[in-house]
Amino acid sequence: MMKDSIFETLREAIHQGDPIALATVIDGEGRGSKLLLHSDGSKSGTLGNDALDRVVTRDMSGELAAGQSGIRHYGVNGEAREESVSIFIESFAPPPQMLIFGAVDFTAALVRVAKVLGYHVTVCDARAVFATAERFPQADVVEAMWPDKLLETVGASLGVRDVVCVLTHDNKFDVPAITSALKTEVGYIGVMGSRKTHENRTLRLREAGVTEDEFQRIMSPIGLDLGARTPEETAISICAEIIALRTGRNAPNLKEADGPIHGPSSKSI
Amino acid sequence: MKEIFADIEKWKKDNKKIALARVVKVEGSGPRDPGASMAVNENGEIAGSVSGGCVEGAVVSEALEILQTGERKIVTFGYSDDEAYAVGLTCGGIIHLYIEPLDW
Numbered sequence: 001m002m003k004d005s006i007f008e009t010l011r012e013a014i015h016q017g018d019p020i021a022l023a024t025v026i027d028g029e030g031r032g033s034k035l036l037l038h039s040d041g042s043k044s045g046t047l048g049n050d051a052l053d054r055v056v057t058r059d060m061s062g063e064l065a066a067g068q069s070g071i072r073h074y075g076v077n078g079e080a081r082e083e084s085v086s087i088f089i090e091s092f093a094p095p096p097q098m099l100i101f102g103a104v105d106f107t108a109a110l111v112r113v114a115k116v117l118g119y120h121v122t123v124c125d126a127r128a129v130f131a132t133a134e135r136f137p138q139a140d141v142v143e144a145m146w147p148d149k150l151l152e153t154v155g156a157s158l159g160v161r162d163v164v165c166v167l168t169h170d171n172k173f174d175v176p177a178i179t180s181a182l183k184t185e186v187g188y189i190g191v192m193g194s195r196k197t198h199e200n201r202t203l204r205l206r207e208a209g210v211t212e213d214e215f216q217r218i219m220s221p222i223g224l225d226l227g228a229r230t231p232e233e234t235a236i237s238i239c240a241e242i243i244a245l246r247t248g249r250n251a252p253n254l255k256e257a258d259g260p261i262h263g264p265s266s267k268s269i
Numbered sequence: 270m271k272e273i274f275a276d277i278e279k280w281k282k283d284n285k286k287i288a289l290a291r292v293v294k295v296e297g298s299g300p301r302d303p304g305a306s307m308a309v310n311e312n313g314e315i316a317g318s319v320s321g322g323c324v325e326g327a328v329v330s331e332a333l334e335i336l337q338t339g340e341r342k343i344v345t346f347g348y349s350d351d352e353a354y355a356v357g358l359t360c361g362g363i364i365h366l367y368i369e370p371l372d373w
Contacts, residue, residue: 005373006373007371010270011274015274024292024339026367031341032341032373034373070293070294070303071294085314088291088367090303090304092270260298260362261360262299262300
């Protein structure tokens with residue numbers, strides 16, 4: 001059986017959602033040579049020699065964990081502080097996850113906007129009558145279970161690129177969703193509700209032992225102050241807040257701000 | 270890269286020669302980050318993009334030449350006072366592309 005080409009192997013891994021990094025010699029000896037690093041540490045291809053492969057593999061592993069891509073320079077045998085070989089390391093991380101707790105009207109709109117942005121979207125509600133795939137055809141996963149149960153299962157897989165949106169505005173569901181989400185490394189926790197709901201929920205969360213530092217992580221009420229009215233407008237305001245939090249911007253109008261429009265983002269999505 | 274796989278697969282089935290351009294470095298304000306990719310087939314059809322539409326035309330010319338010569342190279346587009354760059358990014362940034370035949 002013919003071994004798959006580097007490109008086919010790469011395509012298959014991306015298709016499966018498996019994290020993978022590709023290194024290409026773009027300048028210097030062996031231009032065009034390639035090395036693939038899979039998430040389990042296995043490799044395909046070579047950049048020219050074992051010494052170079054070994055050094056670059058280490059850097060690929062770091063870039064993949066951070067979800068970043070860029071050029072690095074080496075000697076022909078992987079020597080540091082030499083620049084004879086330029087290598088482009090490209091990370092292909094699986095799509096970030098959005099977990100939405102609460103299968104309400106706003107949820108359907110948020111699922112649609114999140115899919116446009118490339119999220120893998122899970123909708124979860126303990127009320128089986130609401131949590132159906134028919135109501136959220138664009139969601140990747142729909143789960144009828146309690147939020148804390150779902151987070152027990154998937155919580156460990158959440159990282160800085162991932163987001164949790166709590167839309168139930170019912171303390172019975174919101175409190176376990178929030179306290180469970182706080183135990184994960186998730187990058188964004190947004191919680192819907194009016195000012196009044198928010199104040200009442202804050203009291204309940206304090207009773208549940210949420211600390212001041214933990215409150216800093218909770219975006220409540222959820223979303224940017226766009227004056228959004230409809231579920232769709234609200235979904236845009238939520239996703240805009242998620243982007244601004246990732247990039248560390250204050251989200252003013254570009255017209256009122258200075259500096260480059262496409263600044264470096266603090267975390268790569 | 271993911272968004273161009275479907276077109277690449279179709280072109281491969283049709284035995285079309287394909288060149289792949291990838292953004293490898295961005296200086297200043299650039300519309301797409303490293304990793305943005307664009308494929309060009311021998312008929313000049315394209316998939317994907319490497320900027321906001323500023324340099325794609327020039328990338329097609331480079332790609333077609335590369336499909337003739339088999340060369341792999343870094344091509345730079347950006348703003349410059351000495352007009353060394355025939356094609357510029359209106360946003361004022363500089364992007365470096367690595368273009369090669371998709372023969373791997």
